Amino acid sequence: MSDSALxxxxxxxxxxxxxxxxxxxxxxxxxxxIVPFVWLLVFFLxxxxxxxxxxxxxxxxxxxxxxxxxxxxxxxxxxxxxxxDNFIYIFEDPLYAKTYINSIKIASVSTVLxxxxxxPIAYGIxxxxxxxxxxxxxxxxxPFWTSFLLRVYAWMGLLADQGTINNLLISMGIIETPIxxxxxxxxxxxxxxxxxxxxxILPLYANMxxxxxxxxxxxxxxxxxxxxxxxxxxLPLTMPGVIAGxxxxxxxxxxxxxxPDLLGGGNxxxxxxxxxxxxxRNVDWPVAAAVAIVLLLILVLPMAIYQYYQGKAAExx
Amino acid sequence: MNQGRSTFLTxxxxxxxxxxxxxxxxxxxxxxxxxxLVPVWGGWSTRWYKVLFESPEVWEAVRLSLQIALVxxxxxxxxxxxxxxxMVRFGRFRGRTLFGGMLVAPxxxxxxxxxxxxxxxxxxxxxxxxxxxxxxxxxxxxxxxxFSLAYVAVIIQARLTGxxxxxxxxxxxxxxxxxxxxxxxxxxRLAPGMLSGWLLAFTLSLDDLVIASFVTGPGANTLPILxxxxxxxxxxxxxxxxxxxxxxxxxxxxAIAAYIMFRQHKRELLxxxxxxxxxx
Amino acid sequence: MVNQSSVRSLVNKPALNxxxxxxxxxxxxxxxxxxxxVNNVDLNIYAGELFxxxxxxxxxKSTLLRMLAGFETPSSGQILIDGKDMSGVPxxxxxxxxxxxxYALFPHMSVERNIAFGLEQDGIHKSEIKDRTHNMLRxxxxxxxxxxxxxQLSGGQRQRVALARALVKExxxxxxxxxxxxxxxxLREHTQFELMNIQEKVxxxxxxxxxxxxxxxxxxxxxxxxxxxQFIQIGSPTEIYEYPENRFVANFIGSANIFEGTxxxxxxxxxxxxxxxxxxxxxxxxxxxxxxxxxxxxxxEKISISKDPSASTDGxxxxxxxEDIGYLGNTSRYKIRLDQGTLVDVTAQNHLxxxxxxxxxxxxxxxTLRWDASNIMLLKK
Numbered sequence: 001m002s003d004s005a006l007x008x009x010x011x012x013x014x015x016x017x018x019x020x021x022x023x024x025x026x027x028x029x030x031x032x033x034i035v036p037f038v039w040l041l042v043f044f045l046x047x048x049x050x051x052x053x054x055x056x057x058x059x060x061x062x063x064x065x066x067x068x069x070x071x072x073x074x075x076x077x078x079x080x081x082x083x084x085d086n087f088i089y090i091f092e093d094p095l096y097a098k099t100y101i102n103s104i105k106i107a108s109v110s111t112v113l114x115x116x117x118x119x120p121i122a123y124g125i126x127x128x129x130x131x132x133x134x135x136x137x138x139x140x141x142x143p144f145w146t147s148f149l150l151r152v153y154a155w156m157g158l159l160a161d162q163g164t165i166n167n168l169l170i171s172m173g174i175i176e177t178p179i180x181x182x183x184x185x186x187x188x189x190x191x192x193x194x195x196x197x198x199x200x201i202l203p204l205y206a207n208m209x210x211x212x213x214x215x216x217x218x219x220x221x222x223x224x225x226x227x228x229x230x231x232x233x234x235l236p237l238t239m240p241g242v243i244a245g246x247x248x249x250x251x252x253x254x255x256x257x258x259x260p261d262l263l264g265g266g267n268x269x270x271x272x273x274x275x276x277x278x279x280x281r282n283v284d285w286p287v288a289a290a291v292a293i294v295l296l297l298i299l300v301l302p303m304a305i306y307q308y309y310q311g312k313a314a315e316x317x
Numbered sequence: 318m319n320q321g322r323s324t325f326l327t328x329x330x331x332x333x334x335x336x337x338x339x340x341x342x343x344x345x346x347x348x349x350x351x352x353x354l355v356p357v358w359g360g361w362s363t364r365w366y367k368v369l370f371e372s373p374e375v376w377e378a379v380r381l382s383l384q385i386a387l388v389x390x391x392x393x394x395x396x397x398x399x400x401x402x403x404m405v406r407f408g409r410f411r412g413r414t415l416f417g418g419m420l421v422a423p424x425x426x427x428x429x430x431x432x433x434x435x436x437x438x439x440x441x442x443x444x445x446x447x448x449x450x451x452x453x454x455x456x457x458x459x460x461x462x463x464f465s466l467a468y469v470a471v472i473i474q475a476r477l478t479g480x481x482x483x484x485x486x487x488x489x490x491x492x493x494x495x496x497x498x499x500x501x502x503x504x505x506r507l508a509p510g511m512l513s514g515w516l517l518a519f520t521l522s523l524d525d526l527v528i529a530s531f532v533t534g535p536g537a538n539t540l541p542i543l544x545x546x547x548x549x550x551x552x553x554x555x556x557x558x559x560x561x562x563x564x565x566x567x568x569x570x571x572a573i574a575a576y577i578m579f580r581q582h583k584r585e586l587l588x589x590x591x592x593x594x595x596x597x
Numbered sequence: 598m599v600n601q602s603s604v605r606s607l608v609n610k611p612a613l614n615x616x617x618x619x620x621x622x623x624x625x626x627x628x629x630x631x632x633x634x635v636n637n638v639d640l641n642i643y644a645g646e647l648f649x650x651x652x653x654x655x656x657x658k659s660t661l662l663r664m665l666a667g668f669e670t671p672s673s674g675q676i677l678i679d680g681k682d683m684s685g686v687p688x689x690x691x692x693x694x695x696x697x698x699x700y701a702l703f704p705h706m707s708v709e710r711n712i713a714f715g716l717e718q719d720g721i722h723k724s725e726i727k728d729r730t731h732n733m734l735r736x737x738x739x740x741x742x743x744x745x746x747x748x749q750l751s752g753g754q755r756q757r758v759a760l761a762r763a764l765v766k767e768x769x770x771x772x773x774x775x776x777x778x779x780x781x782x783x784l785r786e787h788t789q790f791e792l793m794n795i796q797e798k799v800x801x802x803x804x805x806x807x808x809x810x811x812x813x814x815x816x817x818x819x820x821x822x823x824x825x826x827q828f829i830q831i832g833s834p835t836e837i838y839e840y841p842e843n844r845f846v847a848n849f850i851g852s853a854n855i856f857e858g859t860x861x862x863x864x865x866x867x868x869x870x871x872x873x874x875x876x877x878x879x880x881x882x883x884x885x886x887x888x889x890x891x892x893x894x895x896x897x898e899k900i901s902i903s904k905d906p907s908a909s910t911d912g913x914x915x916x917x918x919x920e921d922i923g924y925l926g927n928t929s930r931y932k933i934r935l936d937q938g939t940l941v942d943v944t945a946q947n948h949l950x951x952x953x954x955x956x957x958x959x960x961x962x963x964x965t966l967r968w969d970a971s972n973i974m975l976l977k978k
Contacts, residue, residue, distance in 0.1 A: 120330075127326060143341070153552075154344040272428075
């Protein structure tokens with residue numbers, strides 16, 4: 001950036017040598033950009049290319065358990081072998097298709113449930129008095145800071161056959177034999193909604209906080225009842241928050257591994273769990289990589305939409 | 318219609334808060350259960366805490382997790398602050414769009430993908446350069462810094478946008494060079510943002526299971542990995558005890574951070590009031 | 598504290614039907630916790646009026662307006678519109694419409710949809726909505742802007758959309774909260790007259806809340822001056838300005854030189870009052886007894902200033918020295934230190950262009966002041 005300041009061709013400055021501090025002052029902006037930039041290029045972007053490469057490799061009984069995509073032949077000619085077998089395998093095996101569809105279904109339903117629960121909560125916080133508002137917001141964020149794993153574990157205790165809920169229902173005489181809840185799809189829904197609810201509430205809150213309360217008064221003044229006002233004014237104006245919150249729940253939920261594993265047991269097929277099994281149990285890394293690439297392709301559109309809305313929100317502020 | 322909450326909203330708020338907190342409160346209560354079967358009450362006891370403290374595995378996992386979290390939080394705060402400054406204050410530079418994209422992507426990327434890609438990356442590195450020789454502390458820390466720095470950058474960007482550039486312009490107008498402006502104006506004002514960024518990075522690291530599971534090697538178990546391996550087979554009272562300690566630890570940490578920020582906010586308000594009344 | 602008799606002085610609006618008030622506010626009080634925002638006010642407003650609630654911030658004027666619209670509920674008292682009690686009637690069922698201070702235009706709807714919104718709520722037929730929306734756009738001169746979003750309009754255009762949106766439902770009462778507050782000075786002056794014209798055309802009764810006394814003077818048929826939740830004085834702009842009842846009103850509307858005094862004699866229609874300027878006799882009747890302390894006020898523009906000490910001796914004459922000059926172009930404002938020490942404000946028209954490019958009177962110049970006894974306002978404490 002400012003190499004010229006140090007180059008010998010420059011008419012040398014009176015002091016001659018620049019001190020370390022001076023040099024830092026000249027170059028600090030470059031350093032500030034370069035260090036995180038290079039870190040992300042190396043540890044975030046490069047791994048994706050490698051995953052793509054491996055998804056196009058063959059399984060090999062070796063370490064690492066895949067063949068090289070680029071091989072050096074005679075030291076000069078580079079041959080590239082692309083093997084699409086892994087992708088063909090994923091598309092031909094109905095198990096994978098079913099698992100992908102099931103993941104999207106579970107993520108979508110969980111997103112809608114989170115929205116239905118999170119929207120009134122966020123609106124309730126916005127409508128609270130100033131001090132209450134801060135406390136409530138804190139109460140919503142606090143679970144987000146505590147361990148995700150332990151929050152899922154807490155539900156194992158609640159939903160188990162001999163869990164708190166069944167014990168309570170039996171002792172109240174409502175049921176006689178325990179209802180099976182743990183290791184069902186229901187448990188997965190509960191787990192996802194529970195752990196991702198703050199991700200729904202916070203963007204909604206941020207959006208609603210900016211909403212002008214006099215707009216509701218204006219609508220009422222023009223003859224619109226509360227329900228009509230909600231659908232004609234409040235909901236359309238909070239759509240950016242709805243979209244951001246929904247994507248923040250949908251995207252990670254689709255690839256969720258811990259919740260289906262702990263709460264769904266072997267009974268709920270989700271792609272994140274499938275991927276982990278492919279990698280850890282079957283040690284078929286090329287297929288695991290291909291599963292990851294397909295998952296990424298499915299999520300590219302929602303991620304792009306999220307980025308677009310974030311960009312628009314940043315411009316607006 | 319007034320500005321307050323309707324009954325419906327108030328009820329939903331209470332239901333929501335109950336939903337969020339009851340499972341955790343039960344978790345804590347059952348950690349003091351004498352019975353070996355978690356949900357069957359067998360009287361108050363602290364025996365599972367004793368079991369927990371006598372387990373060397375747990376201590377080893379705690380030590381590893383804390384080491385990773387500390388290094389991660391410190392490096393991620395530095396890199397994230399750099400990244401935030403670059404995005405908000407440096408105008409256009411080559412690769413800015415790519416940089417911005419890479420800063421947001423880790424936030425929404427499914428963990429299994431990040432974990433798998435980092436694992437194969439580390440293996441490929443070892444093939445090519447012989448480094449990292451074995452997976453564990455180093456690889457997990459690098460993986461954690463990569464996604465934590467993105468979270469820190471979000472906080473720093475928001476804070477930088479919030480505080481505006483007026484003071485920096487004033488300092489420049491008074492003759493301060495850009496580096497001086499950065500060190501004497503921008504960074505001090507960023508301090509609260511950096512503190513929350515550090516805390517967030519610290520807890521994210523303590524919390525991570527999936528990515529660490531991918532990039533760890535044999536023998537290196539972080540606390541979440543240890544917990545997960547134990548609870549996959551069902552409920553365990555010693556894990557309830559561990560959970561209670563972790564929840565209390567995080568709650569205290571967050572409460573202190575919230576108190577510091579609240580006090581600073583109050584002081585700012587007080588200063589403003591004093592300035593206003595003094596100006597009369 | 599305030600009587601309704603001043604309605605009779607609305608000579609410029611002969612058509613006003615004063616038998617049946619359109620809006621009756623009866624002993625209305627509004628408390629927020631301990632704080633009394635509106636304190637037991639009583640007021641009738643008649644069809645066709647353009648009534649201004651005037652006061653500083655926190656005087657309760659906006660709270661009163663919000664109670665009329667139905668956004669706040671009175672703690673006690675009653676509001677009747679066209680004889681119907683409004684208690685328990687939600688805003689969306691009241692025959693009132695409001696123009697909000699920041700306009701509260703729906704940002705996600707076009708100009709046209711904003712204006713049509715109120716009519717849609719009433720289930721009016723589409724073609725009629727279209728006609729009425731179109732007529733309103735013509736009235737506020739915004740044809741061609743139908744499809745624009747509020748953020749694509751200038752401040753003045755937004756103000757007119759807000760007005761059209763509130764008027765299109767043909768409310769019995771249009772409530773306007775600081776309708777011109779967000780506009781710059783030039784536009785505000787122009788819009789004041791536009792607003793009056795529109796009110797005359799549509800014949801809707803307006804209740805305007807404003808803190809701007811000039812705006813109230815230009816717009817209103819009657820003004821209620823508010824302070825601390827109460828009406829201090831209700832009257833036509835002329836009454837309020839020329840015959841303020843007390844010191845607060847005299848100072849709030851325009852400015853006044855105020856002198857303290859004590860009544861020495863009170864013979865029918867003649868008061869003799871001792872002041873720091875000497876004894877002053879007023880041809881006025883007052884219920885106050887001998888020894889009561891009062892204030893006397895004189896508006897700065899009612900005092901004439903001259904360099905010639907020997908001019909006519911009608912009224913009160915005194916002399917002093919120019920201490921400060923505020924040059925406003927059309928007028929100049931002088932601060933005159935009287936010989937006995939009192940500082941008096943005087944406003945003088947600059948009829949002539951000063952040939953030496955300086956002020957008509959200069960600093961430290963000895964001048965003679967003169968005012969007529971009929972210009973002295975007797976003010977209660």
